[in-house]
Amino acid sequence: MAVRAGGGKVSRIDTLINAMTLPEKLGQLTMASGSYALTGPLHFADPSDAIRAGTLGNLLNVVGATEVHALQHIAIEESRLGVPLLIGFDVLHGHRTLFPVPLAETSLFDPAIWELTAREAAAEACADGISMAFAPMVDVARDPRWGRGIEGPGEDPWLAQRFSQAKVRGFQSGNLAAGTSVAAVAKHYCAYGPVMAGREYASVDISERTVHEVHLPPFATAVAAGVAAIMPAFHDLAGVPMTAHVALLRQWLRDHLGFDGVVVSDYNAIGGLILHGVAADLSEAAALALNAGVDIDMMAGAYLSGLPGALERGLVQLAQINTAVYRVLTLKERLGLFDDPYRRGATKEAAAMLGPRRALARSIGARAIVMLKNERAALPLAQSLRRVGLMGPLADAAEQMGGPWPAAGNTEAHVSVLAGLLSALPQTEVRHAAGVALGGDGAVDAQGALDLCAQVDVIVLCLGEAALMSGEAACRTHLGLPGRQREFAEAVLERAGALGKRVIVMLFSGRPLVVPWLVERADAVLACWFLGSEAGNAVADVLTGRVSPSGRTPVTWPRCEGQIPIFFGQRPSGRPANPADSFTSRYLEAPNEPLFAFGHGLTYGSFVFSNLRATPRCARREETIDVHVDVLNEGTLAAEETVFLFAHDRVASVARPLLELRGFAKIFLQPGEQGTVNLRLPAAELCFLGGDLTVVFEPGEVEILVGPCAERARLLHTSVQLL
């Protein structure tokens, strides 16, 4: 009987499915590592035989046109049906050229840039034969103990939606078949960020409302933007592993959102169903995943070895397998792989592109830096400086600058802070001493560094985490500086203080660090995250004032670990914090307020907001409200300011968060210049999920708050009436 899994007239895909044996079908549903394994076990030491036999249709971790084409030739010319391979790779923030890590890139609050870097990364990945990027990661992350916040857009769901949309557009370019487009994979579906106690791969147990209000929206946006694939997360949600979550994968994603793309499991996640305690063997695990709508089994070998048994036991039907194969082959067709399996990698990346891409990485890197503090006119560095003392374990650490997912980036080609400063300050002597090791117990010539304090005009201290202290399986319980860095920094601060020298701290990390003591004592502190290939030049551009810093933190910085989870979108309490009243929502030994609010970030300008107005004052659901605010640069240097728009529905049928982000914009102003920012707010953005979790638009007053960050006291406010 001819199968028409997709309905309609018999297509190339239907013909293929009809011709396939069961092992060949399961091969199309299997993805295995082509060369190396990064985050789990390896299955095929050499995948060639399986490709030839038609039992392996998709690969990950094969990079380079020559390597990919060699395997593609086996699939096309030596396998019975000649189905092309799909090649996936983690392309999180660039491929060969590394841009700032996603959390850092989010700090730009610039969707056009988010899209552009995905486009450039896709072009580089395609030149390496890759057709699928395991990105964007759009998990909302509110617990900095969890290491994976670095891979995504921070704590806010609305922001994550903008990021998700931009990245999908950038990777896929509206034309998947183009030789410079890759299939994007939105991951990790969903609610991975709130893993218990911030511990990787742990269980998640949160309300259905939070799942729908906070964690699903970025995926819904990805689907609306046409994302080709979705990857379920490793964890279980209240006892149901996401890899087997029928309600969220099949019913919400496929039936409710109409997603008809490919669901690709995470690494050995189907095998993990046994350890989760919901499957007794690989056949049961495979059946659970297939029944939930997972099409591709990445690195578990569970479909290949488990589904035949599951079929015999009646746990799955052949029609489900056909449907999954249909989706995978459809994606291959959309990617143009049937028409030209060698299109990606056919042309070498033009050498001419590499220079401009590095320049882009440098300018984005500089704009991603968040200046947390700048006092005593510490920055920008004065032109007249004769000697700079560069210290700390991250000052000359090119290999750390790419962060924890360096992908195919060449770590030796990254620019260290030392190299960046040397080339930016040819007239200044840059004296360097690491002083302390990055982690562990090591002190590296601390005395040499301390002696340097007396010989230089200013001290630049490069502190923070090693790249591998964030990312997957990199959770922390103490979010301070690792190893003996604090001891060293305190000694430097003391010596510099006695000498009257300024200390500027460049903080590298994959998360907000808990360093209130450092922020209090240093003259300037800049969050540099991990800035990618051009890190050192980007840092030098900001230090020297060539670029005025404009990054804003997309995550709240806690004062102490006990405040975690901490984020601006919290709900009001019936007993709000009141220092004069004990029985209110507060701590005994720390304030509720964070060290730095979401959106915080200084520039070399100084901005004043005034004259906030919203028109019309009354709006129906289909109308758009224009919110205007005047911004004046009172400072002495030109700079770019970021303007945030928040809403607060004070009285609603379900209590709304104290602040909900609904817009942001940028304005560049010369000293003394004033401009007006216009933020367009569709009234429909003020809808929320009612008591039964369906979308409602409730008439009444909504507060509109505009300002430089999520610190209520610094926001101007007005209100609109919803009709």
Ligand code: BGC
């Ligand atoms: C990670 C994914 C990644 C995959 C393939 C997994 O361990 O969770 O984010 O895409 O490995 O490298």
